[in-house]
Amino acid sequence: MNTPHRYVSGAIDLGEVKARAEARDQAAQQVATGTGxxxxxxxxxxxxxxxxxxxxxxxxxxxxxxxxxxxxxxxxxxxxxxxxxxxxxxxxxxxxxxxxxxxxxxxxxxxxxxxxxxxxxxxxxxxxxxxxxxxxxxxxxxxxxxxxxxxLSGLQAAPAEEDAPEDPRLGQALAALNAGDFDVAIAVYDEILAETPGDQDIVQARDTAKLLQRLDPASRTEDPVAAADADPTDVEKQFTAADAEVVAGAPERAFDRLLALMVAVPGEKLRVRDRLVELFALFDAADPRVTGARTRMASVLF
Structure with missing residues (x-):
């Protein structure tokens, strides 16, 4: 596992962002030309x-x-x-x-x-x-x-006369991620978001890149999960372990970990809540793992 975008199997496949963007570009072209x-x-x-x-x-x-x-x-x-x-x-x-x-x-x-x-x-x-x-x-x-x-049946829009061009910046971002250059990837996604602030695929891709940058798996010398399990009240260690669990495709374990941290360290509830909300945003809002964890978080907070 030596390409950074493969770490996000549980959240979002960054390689799919380009395909989704192409579909949106085609839809926009149809709207602009009156064909959709x-x-x-x-x-x-x-x-x-x-x-x-x-x-x-x-x-x-x-x-x-x-x-x-x-x-x-x-x-x-x-x-x-x-x-x-x-x-x-x-x-x-x-x-x-x-x-x-x-x-x-x-x-x-x-x-x-x-x-x-x-x-x-x-x-x-x-x-x-x-x-x-x-x-x-x-x-x-x-x-x-x-x-x-x-x-529902889905929109039957008229086909575009020619394929919408792919935004070359998406390829640049993916190449930067594969090279472990998270700063460049994040900057590219931010540039795209400055033009299309409502693009949730790009928001997710950027936030996933930020998670990978934070975790920096290539430079890590210890097992973050083992380190957190050995020190259950250390907030930073629990945050890092939760990042690692999301990256490993086990977000439910990450959510459980942070919910338990809210109980174990009540003085840090709001800070932990903010990290949970950040991790939730990497997934579909209707994902049952997210909706279940949101409900439990509300119980812990209130």
């Missing part, structure tokens, strides 16, 4: 049936019913649009202005503005009222795509 659906749209009486109800037979459609009079609505609108534009058409976001098109808002029967409703298969599947921070929105959307998306 848009990731974000304003819902009107004219497009409601085709672009919301029928489209939800293919992918989840997230509808925000809001008003420009509400700062909470406007923030949700901006966050949902940004997230949708980086999601590769795995879902679509529609905005209903309750002031401009009250008949559309009434069709959803909402009582509170803003309200967000997710449709799948032509009917509502879940919803929430009020504002949400961007991280919570991302988690909610990831769970929606994971749980509802596979039950």
């Amino acid at each position: 659906p848009a990731p974000y749209l304003t819902v009107t009486p004219q497009n409601f049936e085709n672009d919301v109800v029928r489209r939800s037979l293919e992918v989840p459609v997230v509808v925000l019913v809001g008003t420009p009079r509400s700062p909470e609505s406007e923030q949700l609108r901006a966050d949902l649009q940004q997230l949708a534009e980086g999601a590769g058409l795995s879902y679509i976001v529609g905005y209903v202005d309750a002031d401009a098109t009250p008949e559309v808002a009434q069709a959803f029967g909402v009582q509170v503005l803003p309200t967000v409703i997710a449709l799948g298969g032509g009917r509502p599947v879940t919803q929430f009222e009020g504002g949400q921070p961007a991280d919570a929105l991302r988690t909610w959307l990831d769970a929606l795509v994971t749980q509802v998306g596979p039950q």
